[in-house]
Amino acid sequence: MGALEGKVVLVTGGGNGIGRDCALIAAQEGAKVVVNDLGGGLKGEDEGSAGPAEAVAAEIRAAGGQAVSNSDSVTDLDAVYGMVELAKKEFGGLHAVINPAGILRDVMFHKMTEAEWDAVINVHMRGSFNVARATIELFREQNDGAYMFFTSTSGLFGNIGQANYGAAKMGIAGLSRIIAMEGARNNVRSNCLAPVAWTRMTQSVPIKDEAAAARRAVMAEKIRADQPARFSVAMVTPAAAHVSGQIFGSSGENIILYSQPRPIETVTKEEGWTVQSILDEAVPKMAPKFFDLNRGPIPGNNQQQAKQPA
Numbered sequence: 562m563g564a565l566e567g568k569v570v571l572v573t574g575g576g577n578g579i580g581r582d583c584a585l586i587a588a589q590e591g592a593k594v595v596v597n598d599l600g601g602g603l604k605g606e607d608e609g610s611a612g613p614a615e616a617v618a619a620e621i622r623a624a625g626g627q628a629v630s631n632s633d634s635v636t637d638l639d640a641v642y643g644m645v646e647l648a649k650k651e652f653g654g655l656h657a658v659i660n661p662a663g664i665l666r667d668v669m670f671h672k673m674t675e676a677e678w679d680a681v682i683n684v685h686m687r688g689s690f691n692v693a694r695a696t697i698e699l700f701r702e703q704n705d706g707a708y709m710f711f712t713s714t715s716g717l718f719g720n721i722g723q724a725n726y727g728a729a730k731m732g733i734a735g736l737s738r739i740i741a742m743e744g745a746r747n748n749v750r751s752n753c754l755a756p757v758a759w760t761r762m763t764q765s766v767p768i769k770d771e772a773a774a775a776r777r778a779v780m781a782e783k784i785r786a787d788q789p790a791r792f793s794v795a796m797v798t799p800a801a802a803h804v805s806g807q808i809f810g811s812s813g814e815n816i817i818l819y820s821q822p823r824p825i826e827t828v829t830k831e832e833g834w835t836v837q838s839i840l841d842e843a844v845p846k847m848a849p850k851f852f853d854l855n856r857g858p859i860p861g862n863n864q865q866q867a868k869q870p871a
Contacts, residue, residue, distance in 0.1 A: 563591030564798040569652045571595045571644055573635050573692060574662030576613025579711075579758055582790030583659045584617050588626035590794060593652040594618070597631045597644055597662070627652065635662050635688035641695040655699060657707040657797035660692050661756075670724040678725045685729035689736055693751075697740070701747040707797040708751040710737045712808060717755055717819060718856045730755075734808055738821070741806035750805035752796050755819065756789035757812040757859055784813045792816060812859045826850050 570587045574580035576598030584596045598614035611632035621628035629651050633640035648655040664684045666677040689710055700706020715723045716730030733753060740751040789811035795801060796809075810817030828843045 563589065564800060565657075565794070566591035568656040568797075568799075569593045569595070569648050569654050570657045570659060570797065571597060571648060571655060571692070571696075572659045572661075573597045573688070574660070575617055576600055578661070579756055579786045579790050579793070580659070580661040581613075581617050582787040583661065583793050584628070585621065586787070586790050586794045587659070587797075588621040588624070588628060590798070592657075593627040594621060594629075595631060595644055595648045595651070595655075596621070596628055597633065597635070599634050599662075600632050634684075635660070635691055636683045638691045638695060641691045645695050645699065654703070655696060656703075656705055657709075658692050658696055659709045659793050659797060660689060661711045661793075662688055663711065665723075666725060667722045669722055673724060681725035682729050685726070686732045686736075689733050693736070693740055697744070697749070700749045701744065704748045706744070706747075706749040707801075708737065708740060708749075709793045709796050710734075710751065710753040712737075712753040712755045714755050714757070714810070714856070714859060717808070719854070720856065737808075738806050745805065748802065750802065752804060752807045752809060754789060754793055754796075755808065755810045755817075757810070758784050758786045758789050788813060810859065815859075817859070 565587055568591070570584075570592040572580055572584040572587065572594060575584040575594075575596040580598065584594050588594050596614045596618045598617075600611060600613045611630065614630035614632050618628040618630040629647060631644050631647055633643060635641060645655055662684065664681060666681050668674075668677055693708060696706065710733050711730075712734045713726065713730035714720070715727040716732075716734065720727055737751045737753040740749070743749075744751065792809065792811050796804060808819040808821060810819055826847045828846050830838060830842070834843065
């Protein structure tokens with residue numbers, strides 16, 4: 562008996578990469594799966610196709626599982642409500658959402674257009690809102706619901722050329738935390754994952770030299786999409802009902818728990834601060850604890866991470 566026996570799971574972005582493996586692994590664990598994928602390109606510029614989602618659903622059915630496909634966009638709230646209704650119609654309900662659907666529009670911020678900003682925010686941030694808003698009342702009413710949202714080290718650490726993506730991914734971490742806080746009394750839990758995996762997103766990063774090519778070959782072997790997918794599925798099982806409001810990472814066989822922002826230094830001046838005293842006293846006292854602009858190494862990777870969408 563699988564860890565998701567009797568449960569129904571919606572997986573967005575389920576036609577490729579981590580989403581595909583989430584759908585397949587959830588089905589292997591006994592879930593009935595709604596596989597959603599727009600079937601579009603990495604930049605989300607084309608109309609898409611129903612093919613990728615249906616191919617994954619067909620693979621699940623061929624293995625003896627239960628799955629249906631949907632090719633609507635998570636940017637359309639009404640369409641996401643339709644995914645929920647599809648789950649109810651086909652399988653009698655819905656108990657969890659795994660939401661890795663995403664696109665990239667990488668460009669330096671000083672060159673970024675409104676369209677490049679809006680496209681990424683709409684899929685990641687608005688899409689996360691939509692899947693949560695379309696399901697939250699159902700989850701609260703049935704006192705049972707789990708979300709796995711996808712954040713990124715591009716938001717948590719920062720990443721050059723990804724202001725749109727990083728901003729959306731940091732926003733998702735905040736959304737997940739508040740959903741977890743508000744949902745606790747109704748057994749609605751929410752976590753988010755910053756994955757590092759060999760997917761078409763990581764493949765989109767240009768190779769500039771032989772060293773980069775060598776690193777990419779190692780990545781393809783050691784940081785596979787099934788690894789974060791397996792963790793994502795585990796977190797929406799009933800056995801993980803006590804886990805909520807956390808930010809996790811997955812890099813190869815490393816499972817990471819990230820810290821969350823908390824005060825690390827406070828300086829006080831009873832008589833009040835002036836501009837000059839802030840510069841002369843407050844800033845120097847806090848400066849030793851400032852964070853630099855370098856991305857820290859991700860556990861399991863020997864070299865500091867460069868441009869690495871996740």
